[in-house]
Amino acid sequence: MRVALVSDPLTVHGGAERVIEQMLSLFPQADVFAIVDIVPPAQRGFLGDRPVTTSFIQRIPGGARRYQSLFPLWPLAVEQFDLTAYDLVLSSHHGVAYGVLTRPGQVHVSYVHSPMRYAWDQQHAYLREAGLERGAKSWLARWALHKARLWDFAAAQRPDILVANSQFVAGRIRTAHRREATVIHPPVATRALASWARTDQGPPGGYYLSVGRLVPYKRTELLARAFAQMPDLRLKIVGDGPDAKRIAALAAPNVELLGRVPTEEVHRLMAGADALVYAGIEDFGIAAVEAQATGTPVVAYRAGGMAEIIVGSGSPGTTGGFIESQTEDGIIAAVRAFEEARRPRASDCIANAARFSEERFRESFAGVVERALASKGQPEVPIGREQPAAWPPELAAAE
Structure with missing residues (x-):
């Protein structure tokens, strides 16, 4: 069976690339x-020694550097990949990857990190952050986003x-598509x-932690303002x-x-934090799972993927708490409630994180994929579920 794996721009070994890494462990021939x-070069290990076939955008002078500004060409670019020789097409999508063209008889399974959020539910926030709420450039941008939605x-x-x-992204797909x-x-x-990972007796380090890019939608500035009121x-x-x-x-x-x-x-x-704190809305929230894998609770805004990761107070195996409103007062109330409540056990946090392991993915x-192949009458093929050989034995046995 010939397998093709199609991706949006490959830039760093981030969340989308971790998914690709696991897809390639299942289909090493892809x-x-x-x-x-x-x-x-230092981050290319997830690709193995595979060459990557890139679109014409890579060959435009300066295209690899300016790929984001060339976004209007991405739909055309992904449609130029000739995949007719392949039996199975996998795509890792957050921009245009699921728009690749396939032929009758092929099976196409797309893993969606997010629909084109800037063209759908977050259009107005993106225009606001880009300073494109008014004027001729604003209407050009709105027209381009309209065409992108179509x-x-x-x-x-x-x-x-x-x-x-996540269930959150599935809901956005249901609404948009x-x-x-x-x-x-x-x-x-x-x-x-x-x-x-720390033990249930491990003392917290006396600090809260925020991890992520410092951009408006992450609401890290809001966290900082709230903690400034909790000296x-x-x-x-x-x-x-x-x-x-x-x-x-803020000083x-x-x-x-x-x-x-x-x-x-x-x-x-x-591992040393009292809790990871987060006030934004994430499609999922890998950092929250990583924190819980070290035994650390998470206090986050009750929305997006975070609501699927955290086991809130009052439930068996509590692993954190929720911020009920994206305001300074909401953050302060949630953190104070967390301080006063019985701390979640590290072992419960670690057990909860195991739900999101690479093996389970x-x-x-x-x-x-097997069900998709069967639905089109494709013969059964072996799919490699084993752990990649590169995993150190001591880590493979540690989950």
């Missing part, structure tokens, strides 16, 4: 296609099966975090971005901006 490929709706009808990374999606949460390397509590912020200057301008002595830090340091900070995704 050929990879991408709009552009600019993954740094293409995106048609493209979303092309895959045989849509797989969403009038299609049902199977939910398979993205893979998280819970085994790799076992060495950082008895400390907040450490990992990440950088346009909101960093506004957070620094709150109990709010510390750490910028970018190495991955191992992030995991150390997670592979098993679930392989099952979906």
Whole structure:
């Protein structure tokens, strides 16, 4: 069986690339296609030694560098990949990947990280953040987004099966595309975090932690403003971005901006925190699962994927708490309630995180593909569910 895997731009080894890594472990024979490929050499391990076939955008002078500004060409670019020789097409989608053209008899399964959010439910927020609420440029942008919605709706009808990374994203697919999606949460390397896991008796480090890009929709500035009103509590912020200057301008002595830090340091900070805190709306929330894999609770806004990850207070195996409103008062109330309540057990957090392991992702995704192949009369094929050989034995046994 010949397998093609189609991706939006490959830029770093992030959440979407972790999904691709697990798809490739299931289908090691797959050929990879991408709009552009600019993954740094040090991060290319998830691709193995596979070459990546890129679109014409990579060959435009400066296209790899300016790929975001060339977004209007992405739909045309993905439709130029010739996949007629393949039996199975997999796509990893957050922009245009599920719009690839297939022939009758092929099976196309698309893993959707998000519909084209800037063209659908978040259009007005994107226009506002880009300063395009009024004027001629605003109307040009609105017209371009209108055309993008028309293409995106048609493209979303092309895959045989849509797989969403959360119930939240499945709901957005239902609203935008009038299609049902199977939910398979993205893979998280819970085994790799076992060495950082604390025990139920492990003392917290006396600080709360925020991890993520400092951009408006993450609402990290709102967290910082709330903690500035709680001088008895400390907040450490990992990440950088346009909101960093506004957070620094607060000059709150109990709010510390750490910028970018190495991955191992992030995991150390997670393992020592009283809780990971988050006030934005995420499609899923990999950092929250990583924190829980180290035994750390999460306090987050009750929306998006976070509502599917956290086991709230009052339920067996509590793993954190919820912020009920995206306001400073809402954050303060949630953190104070967390402080006063019995702390979640590290073992409960670790057990909860195991629901999102890489092994469970592979098993679930392989099952979906097998059913899709059977529905079109394709012969059964072996799908490699085993752990990648690159995993150290001590981590493989640690979940």
